[in-house]
Structures are given as structure tokens and as C-alpha cells.
Amino acid sequence: MGDAATGPVSVVIRPDLDRVARPFDTITDEQWDAAWEAPMRAVIAELQRAFRSGARRIVVVLPTTAMSGGARYAHVAAPAEAVRVLVKSAARQWGAHGVTINAVAIAPEEFLASPDVAGPQSLAAAALSSRDPAALIDFLCSEASGDVTGQTIVVDGGVWM
Amino acid sequence: MTGRLAGRVALVTGAGQGVGEGIARRLAAEGAHVVVAARRAGTGEPVAASIVSAGGSAVCIETDVTQRESVASCVQQTVDRFGHLHVVVHNAFTGAISHRLEDADLDRHWAAMSRTAVWGSFFCAQLAHPHLAAAGANGRLILVTSPSGVEGSANIALYSPVKAAQRALAKSLAREWGHLGITSNCIAPVAASPALITAFERNPALRAAIEDRTPLGRVGDITDDIGSVALFLASDDAGYVTGQTIVCDGGSFLGL
Numbered sequence: 001m002g003d004a005a006t007g008p009v010s011v012v013i014r015p016d017l018d019r020v021a022r023p024f025d026t027i028t029d030e031q032w033d034a035a036w037e038a039p040m041r042a043v044i045a046e047l048q049r050a051f052r053s054g055a056r057r058i059v060v061v062l063p064t065t066a067m068s069g070g071a072r073y074a075h076v077a078a079p080a081e082a083v084r085v086l087v088k089s090a091a092r093q094w095g096a097h098g099v100t101i102n103a104v105a106i107a108p109e110e111f112l113a114s115p116d117v118a119g120p121q122s123l124a125a126a127a128l129s130s131r132d133p134a135a136l137i138d139f140l141c142s143e144a145s146g147d148v149t150g151q152t153i154v155v156d157g158g159v160w161m
Numbered sequence: 162m163t164g165r166l167a168g169r170v171a172l173v174t175g176a177g178q179g180v181g182e183g184i185a186r187r188l189a190a191e192g193a194h195v196v197v198a199a200r201r202a203g204t205g206e207p208v209a210a211s212i213v214s215a216g217g218s219a220v221c222i223e224t225d226v227t228q229r230e231s232v233a234s235c236v237q238q239t240v241d242r243f244g245h246l247h248v249v250v251h252n253a254f255t256g257a258i259s260h261r262l263e264d265a266d267l268d269r270h271w272a273a274m275s276r277t278a279v280w281g282s283f284f285c286a287q288l289a290h291p292h293l294a295a296a297g298a299n300g301r302l303i304l305v306t307s308p309s310g311v312e313g314s315a316n317i318a319l320y321s322p323v324k325a326a327q328r329a330l331a332k333s334l335a336r337e338w339g340h341l342g343i344t345s346n347c348i349a350p351v352a353a354s355p356a357l358i359t360a361f362e363r364n365p366a367l368r369a370a371i372e373d374r375t376p377l378g379r380v381g382d383i384t385d386d387i388g389s390v391a392l393f394l395a396s397d398d399a400g401y402v403t404g405q406t407i408v409c410d411g412g413s414f415l416g417l
Binding site: 023024025027029032036037040041044047048051052066068069070071072073074077078079080081082083084085086087088089090091092093094150 | 229261262263267271275279280283286287290291310311312313314315318319321322323324325326327328329330331332333334335336337338404
């Protein structure tokens with residue numbers, strides 16, 4: 001994403017997280033490796049490529065499960081929250097290079113196959129019709145967002161606060 | 162022995178030194194039978210012996226938290242010896258060496274930290290689960306994380322995500338295991354661990370810098386400051402506290 005002619009070179013990263021609910025006591029080592037190790041290594045590699053390619057705006061999209069946790073979604077919450085905080089480390093390290101990096105957290109049902117992730121509900125969700133994060137991502141990829149870095153912005157209609 | 166944890170059985174990983182040792186000593190002082198799980202018996206045995214000589218109950222079990230079989234053996238030996246397992250504290254960690262995210266050799270940093278912090282949490286929690294469930298409302302899972310797991314780190318970039326993952330695990334298991342009575346929480350300490358003391362020796366200005374940014378003006382003690390928070394979470398007093406991270410760092414981090 002991004003066009004050097006119209007704005008800073010930007011990269012949007014969406015971790016490849018497991019989409020299946022799994023009771024924690026049933027998760028095998030192979031499943032844990034696929035759910036935790038593989039996406040984390042992939043995100044780290046993507047971040048390195050983005051930095052080396054000269055990207056100045058990086059946005060990572062992840063589910064709010066990162067912050068809420070989720071029954072039967074520990075294997076999703078762990079890498080999602082790890083990536084969310086990795087964004088903060090990257091922001092601290094790469095800010096001096098003019099690179100901003102932020103996280104956009106979207107509703108679990110927009111990210112995962114099953115919507116039954118435990119978490120608080122609010123009436124705000126019913127009042128808001130769109131959960132599309134595209135406009136926010138566009139802003140975070142623009143010159144105008146140059147002072148915004150290391151942040152997590154939630155686009156879920158107010159379900160997770 | 163009497164105390165707030167009299168009769169309880171607690172397994173503490175990384176208890177051969179530092180924060181784990183402090184937690185083990187504090188839990189034992191309140192009557193818990195403590196398993197000092199250490200990667201090397203050479204560090205764990207003296208801690209266990211010291212607890213016993215002080216009137217407590219402790220045994221060292223050599224444990225590599227990065228290996229399922231080793232953790233399984235430790236859990237089984239614990240139950241065989243003491244009959245129960247009520248409290249698991251996963252503290253063992255290695256690999257926090259300064260690095261930058263753009264470094265080419267990140268894998269060696271990542272592998273050590275991921276294996277000890279996250280895989281270790283996975284093994285400890287999963288293998289202890291049947292025993293914590295049997296303990297019901299006395300079941301406690303405590304993961305030792307870090308303020309960096311909340312705020313990121315400018316110096317050790319990959320330390321933060323593995324510590325963040327532990328916080329998410331604790332929240333998720335709080336939700337998943339709450340109906341069993343098990344609580345699941347994190348401690349995020351800053352304490353005078355051997356690693357930090359070594360860093361102070363290499364860079365004397367570091368202690369002053371940390372103390373300057375700490376409202377309480379000092380670095381935490383592994384037993385009195387950090388062990389006491391673990392004791393609270395392990396005790397009946399914290400039976401309604403779950404899914405939380407208690408930052409015990411003298412007020413240095415106030416971002417929660």
C-alpha cells in the first residue's frame with residue numbers, strides 16, 4: 001500500500017492468526033507452533049522488510065482479542081497482543097528514522113472465523129453502522145499522521161473500550 | 162508450618178535465583194510446600210536447602226521449561242511428593258540481550274525468549290491444568306511478565322512481545338478457567354535480580370537512572386517487594402482477582 005508520488009511509502013501488515021477456537025488444554029505442540037511461532041516470525045520478517053524498503057508508515061491490523069483475551073482463543077490472543085506491543089518497540093526504535101508504526105484493532109468477528117470470543121459488549125456497537133478501518137488506515141499511512149506512533153486505535157463500533 | 166499458604170503446594174520456575182528465588186522464599190515463609198524448579202540443580206538445590214534450614218518445606222527439581230517432557234516430569238514429581246499442586250508461578254526466562262529490530266541475527270534472540278517465556282508458559286499452564294482444576298478455588302496460575310510487555314522497549318525490541326504474550330495468555334486463561342475457580346494473573350516486576358545487578362556493575366549510572374525515574378526511589382527487593390505480591394495473588398485474599406497484571410516497580414510505569 002502507498003504511493004511515493006502522493007504520500008509516504010507505507011506498508012499494512014495483517015498477521016496470519018489461527019481462526020479456530022481451541023480449548024487450551026487440547027492444543028498440541030504443533031498447533032501452538034503454528035498459532036504462535038509461525039505468525040510471530042512472519043510479522044518480524046515483514047517489519048524488517050518494510051524498514052529496509054524505506055517504508056515510513058507501517059500499520060498492523062489485529063483483533064481486539066489482543067487486549068481482551070478470549071476463552072478458547074489463548075493461542076490467538078498471545079500472538080495478537082505480542083504483535084501489538086512489538087509495534088510499540090518498533091515505534092520507539094524507528095521513530096528517529098522518521099518511521100511511524102501503529103496498530104489498528106478490529107472486532108474479532110472481522111478477523112476470526114467465530115464471533116464467540118468472550119469480551120464485553122456495549123450499546124455503542126448497535127449505534128454505529130460501519131466498522132471498516134480503511135479510512136483510519138489511510139490516515140495512518142498519510143503525512144498527516146506523522147506525530148502518531150506506537151498507538152493502538154480500535155475500530156469496532158465501541159465494543160471494546 | 163502455619164501461614165497464609167499452609168498446606169498449599171507451589172511450583173516456581175526459575176527459582177534458582179532472582180525474582181523466582183524471592184517468590185519461592187516468600188511463599189515458603191507462609192507455609193507453602195515449594196518446588197524450586199531450576200534449570201540447573203546447582204542453583205536450585207542451595208535455595209531449597211536454605212528454605213528448609215529456615216524451617217520451610219522445599220525441594221529442588223531440575224527443570225527445563227522449554228521442553229514439554231521436562232515440565233511434565235516436574236509437575237508429576239511435585240504431585241507424587243506432595244499430593245497436590247495449587248499454585249504455579251512461571252518465572253523462568255532467558256535471552257534479554259540488547260538488540261534492534263532491524264538486526265540481521267534476530268533469530269537467536271527470539272528463539273531463547275520465545276521458548277522460555279511463551280512456550281514455557283504454554284507447557285506450565287497446560288500440564289498443571291488438571292491439578293489446578295482439582296485445587297478449584299485454590300488454583301492459581303501466575304506468570305511473571307514485565308512492564309516492557311505493556312509499553313514496548315527501545316533496547317530489547319523482542320523482549321516486549323514475548324512478555325505481552327504472557328499477559329494475553331493470563332487474560333485468556335482467566336476467562337477460560339474461571340468457571341473452575343482457577344485465577345490467572347501476571348506480575349510485572351522491576352527488581353534487583355542478578356541480571357540487573359550485573360548491569361549495574363557494568364554501568365553504575367544505570368541504577369541512578371532507574372531510581373531517578375522511580376517514584377519510590379529504589380529498585381525492588383526480590384523477596385520483600387516482589388515475593389509479597391506473588392504471595393497475595395497465591396493467597397485466599399486474591400480469590401476474586403483474575404486476568405490482571407500487577408506492576409510492582411516502585412511506580413516507574415504508570416500506564417495501565
